Amino acid sequence: xxxxxxxxxxxxxxMLAAAPAIAAExxxxxxxxxxxIPADSSPSFDGHREGTFAxxxxxAPFYSVLIRVDPENPSSTTDxxxxxxxxxxxxxxxxxxxxxxxxxxxxxxxxxxxxSADVKASWEHIIFPPAGVLSPRQSYYLxxxxxxxxxPTTVVFRLKFATSAFLPALxxxxxxxxxxxxxxxxxxxxEKNILGSGPFKFVSYETGQAxxxxxxxxxxxxxxxxxxxxxxxxxEKQVTRIDAIRADxxxxxxxxxxxxxxxxxxxxxxxxxxVQLSDWNCGSFxxxxxxxxxxxxxxxxxxxxxxxxxxxxxxxxxxxxDVHTVxxxxxxxxPLAATKEELHxxxxxxxxxxxxxAEARRLLKEAGxxxxxxxxxxxxxxQPYKYVGTWLIDEWSKVGLKVKMxxxxxxxxLAAARASDFEVFLGANCxxxxxxxxxxxxxxxxxxxxxxxxxxxxxxxxxxxxxxxxETDFTRQRALMREFEKHxxxxxxxxxxxxxxxRGIAHQSYMKGWKISSSHFLNQDLARVWLDK
Amino acid sequence: MTIAAPSPSGIAALVDDNLAPRGIFAxxxxxxxxxxxxAIGITLVLIFGLAGVFANWLAPYNPTSNDFSAMTEAPSxxxxxxxxxxxxxxxxxxxxxxxxxxxxxxxxxxxxxxTGLVLGVGSAYFGGPVDLWLQRVLDIVMAFPLxxxxxxxxxxxxxxxxxVILAITIPxxxxxxxxxxxxxxxxxxxxxxxxxRALGFGHIRxxxxxxxxxxxxxxxxxxxxxxxxxxxxxxxxxxxxxGVQEPVPAWGLMLQGGAEEYATTAPWIAVFPGLAIMLTxxxxxxxxxxxxxxxxxxxxxx
Numbered sequence: 020x021x022x023x024x025x026x027x028x029x030x031x032x033x034m035l036a037a038a039p040a041i042a043a044e045x046x047x048x049x050x051x052x053x054x055x056i057p058a059d060s061s062p063s064f065d066g067h068r069e070g071t072f073a074x075x076x077x078x079a080p081f082y083s084v085l086i087r088v089d090p091e092n093p094s095s096t097t098d099x100x101x102x103x104x105x106x107x108x109x110x111x112x113x114x115x116x117x118x119x120x121x122x123x124x125x126x127x128x129x130x131x132x133x134x135s136a137d138v139k140a141s142w143e144h145i146i147f148p149p150a151g152v153l154s155p156r157q158s159y160y161l162x163x164x165x166x167x168x169x170x171p172t173t174v175v176f177r178l179k180f181a182t183s184a185f186l187p188a189l190x191x192x193x194x195x196x197x198x199x200x201x202x203x204x205x206x207x208x209x210e211k212n213i214l215g216s217g218p219f220k221f222v223s224y225e226t227g228q229a230x231x232x233x234x235x236x237x238x239x240x241x242x243x244x245x246x247x248x249x250x251x252x253x254x255e256k257q258v259t260r261i262d263a264i265r266a267d268x269x270x271x272x273x274x275x276x277x278x279x280x281x282x283x284x285x286x287x288x289x290x291x292x293x294v295q296l297s298d299w300n301c302g303s304f305x306x307x308x309x310x311x312x313x314x315x316x317x318x319x320x321x322x323x324x325x326x327x328x329x330x331x332x333x334x335x336x337x338x339x340x341d342v343h344t345v346x347x348x349x350x351x352x353x354p355l356a357a358t359k360e361e362l363h364x365x366x367x368x369x370x371x372x373x374x375x376x377a378e379a380r381r382l383l384k385e386a387g388x389x390x391x392x393x394x395x396x397x398x399x400x401x402q403p404y405k406y407v408g409t410w411l412i413d414e415w416s417k418v419g420l421k422v423k424m425x426x427x428x429x430x431x432x433l434a435a436a437r438a439s440d441f442e443v444f445l446g447a448n449c450x451x452x453x454x455x456x457x458x459x460x461x462x463x464x465x466x467x468x469x470x471x472x473x474x475x476x477x478x479x480x481x482x483x484x485x486x487x488x489x490e491t492d493f494t495r496q497r498a499l500m501r502e503f504e505k506h507x508x509x510x511x512x513x514x515x516x517x518x519x520x521x522r523g524i525a526h527q528s529y530m531k532g533w534k535i536s537s538s539h540f541l542n543q544d545l546a547r548v549w550l551d552k
Numbered sequence: 553m554t555i556a557a558p559s560p561s562g563i564a565a566l567v568d569d570n571l572a573p574r575g576i577f578a579x580x581x582x583x584x585x586x587x588x589x590x591a592i593g594i595t596l597v598l599i600f601g602l603a604g605v606f607a608n609w610l611a612p613y614n615p616t617s618n619d620f621s622a623m624t625e626a627p628s629x630x631x632x633x634x635x636x637x638x639x640x641x642x643x644x645x646x647x648x649x650x651x652x653x654x655x656x657x658x659x660x661x662x663x664x665x666x667t668g669l670v671l672g673v674g675s676a677y678f679g680g681p682v683d684l685w686l687q688r689v690l691d692i693v694m695a696f697p698l699x700x701x702x703x704x705x706x707x708x709x710x711x712x713x714x715x716v717i718l719a720i721t722i723p724x725x726x727x728x729x730x731x732x733x734x735x736x737x738x739x740x741x742x743x744x745x746x747x748x749r750a751l752g753f754g755h756i757r758x759x760x761x762x763x764x765x766x767x768x769x770x771x772x773x774x775x776x777x778x779x780x781x782x783x784x785x786x787x788x789x790x791x792x793x794x795g796v797q798e799p800v801p802a803w804g805l806m807l808q809g810g811a812e813e814y815a816t817t818a819p820w821i822a823v824f825p826g827l828a829i830m831l832t833x834x835x836x837x838x839x840x841x842x843x844x845x846x847x848x849x850x851x852x853x854x
Contacts (some may be wrong), residue, residue: 258812279637279813335620339637339810399793401809409638409798413618424797425711 046532050550052249055260055272058429060227060253063210066193067145068153070449070470071429072539075193076273077230077251079543081128082195082215083239085119085138085174086186088452090547093536094297096352096453099190103133103216103239104174107186114181115164117189121172125239127198128220135168140199142166142176144206152206155470159188159457162488180489187454192540218244218546227253238546245532245549257401264292264525270550271526274539275299275341277402281525293528295535298343299520300350300458301449303407305395306514309475311442313391318382320512323443324367325379326418331372332410333518340406343521347504348459351519352537354493355455355500366509367516379418392421396441399426403520408445411517439472447520451540455500456488462507462514475513480506583846590842596835600828604650611644616799624818634820637810640799642820646828648801653832656713656786660720661778667721668728669771673763675729676736677755687733690726698723702785706794716795720785724778731774735767769847776840780833787829803829 058073066074066082086107089098101107104119111118125133146163148154162182167175178185195215201208213221218240219232233248252269254260261280263269265287276284284292307314307323314320329345337343347357347365362368369375383389397408405426412422422443427435435441450458460468463484464476483506487499508516524535532547574582584591603610613619613631619639627634633642675686693701698720705719739745740763748758787804789795796802803825811822 256812258815277813279817283816332620335623339623401813405798405809406638410618412799413616416616423712424799426793426797427711428793 046549065210066195080219082217093542115178117176134171139168184456244546270530275522299522300537302519303517306444306473318386322379322382324515328372340403344519393442397445398432587842593835593838607647613641613644615644615648615801645801649803652802657779657783660782664721664724665775672729672732694726773844780836
């Protein structure tokens, strides 16, 4: 852990040292940025509906949002700035009312003005979706009572209760501001169409191939964007993307490049390539299906987590896979995250792996599940899914478990999850803005968090979460978080938290103005990106 | 006119060596002597086949165990063919990969071949509407290239060893049926089949006793070719991520993922599984060609 902290400190130091140099350069105008999207296509263009970066990387440059993480400091977990609003409001009514004033003169790409009615309609599309509209992050806004638009430049969010989780939730980069008229016409219009007010105008979509955008001359942030346009090319295979960057057919990709490929590119391109690194608010978890025997037995679920040597396995695994930090369910950079000493008390994180595995064998024997065979459903994506899956299977074999892996491409993998068609599922919890109180909703039962497919109910856990969400004292909230964490990944083991990922972006050095963050969803509107050539 | 009866020694002299009944070893030795290229082929196949059968005893390491202290190690005395990115011994994985390749290759070739044999001979024997409709169905299946058809089947039934075998077997059936049918059509017209029919033998008996043995030559040749095709198809499906799944050792799977990522820094991860596929299929093809030459009277003495 010390090594991890040291590495993190070094990365931050390097980034801070580089910051003045970056700031000192005068951006140049013009040029078209070509980048790769590591996917076969975007499932739809609707940011409200989709959870995948494949949609965000293709569509974020076309849209505005209400507030956002500061693009000049995207690594910050607390630094929010206005996008279409004029200034961040101070909450009133005991922290339950937020009033936003909108900038003047914001226009959609078809020339029509953006008003508070559009903002209200967009947020209601996310928070109170009409029948038939999917809004997977709806529960992030469970504190919102109603949204009002008293005049064309004012939007008011009225909350049911005050919570520090509201503002970070509001800064989610997928909360695109859609046109009310289009939503009224068809609530699903934006799944297949693009019309925003962001820094770039939509030009064309070559099905499954590329998305093209051109500079919006009427962009309300004067002087931006710097680029004339962009071309985002879909390329699912990593080799294709690496070759494209090596040959300068593309400047970069914005998800993450594994260590070996980064090293290979650096060796080939030298100073022509820049690498930015960051801890990633994204990690691998395992969900046993509680309705499938013997995973209805908490002893068996607990044995699964006890068998995994995270402290010993993750450091070497991080040399070949996009993983890095051993941590609990809260992003390690957050004040609400567990310390190493606190983690040592949780099953699967004990410092003595032999003791841990002995306990796993005992529990399996006691539950009559010795030598258990089961299938692990995994996503057919190398980094880091298949690496983590292969590692886990080897770890489980050390307590006598016989595990087969079934890998599925993204669509069927999601379908298997949604249908709970698995014994044990390997997934990822990837969040945009670091907002622990919302990020951990992933572990709540499906009746509360619709995208939890492990098929269990746990009123005690829900009550604990509710208490924590309403708690305004940080110390008490942190203590409740420890209790919640212990309950979820130890006592009940509803899920196994495996490892936090690590993000490395290698880009052509001529691409400037883009700063890495802890999420591949953040800072993707490309407004500040420029080409030094 | 007197015709002298030949002496026993004279009769023996008239009998061709080839017509005399011989033991299996003599037949094999004779084949190897006449077909040296085939001998090389069958040697390669036997090496990999036996490696697969005895992998449990021959492999120095567990093929699925990660060893993080030996990641991407170059070939050495400890790891003859090096290790992959998770520290797994490549030699052990190639030995166990041979087992996967031959299980898929032999099963798909045998099941696909035998099913094709039954359909081909049956189609030729019954003729008429049975032949017409059966052939049209087989035409439809054959319209798809083997790998495309296999992809479709895997997409429907999912990945995994059994489904891969099924995916490869289905497209092989019409290919075998078509070849066997053309031979069977000629045999259907020969007098001994008419005689069998006239004597009141049942369809099954005529097909099994009088037709099938006479199409065994082309059948054996095509079965041999199928083994190679099936091994290649399995490797292709696994490479595409649609075949057997990690951590099961399979040659095509070993060429995917890490092999691509480490192609320049640890090329042995890709080279040795690729070599194993190439040598095995090369061996099978050499043997198949020689078998065809041996079984075809026109080619035998060239």
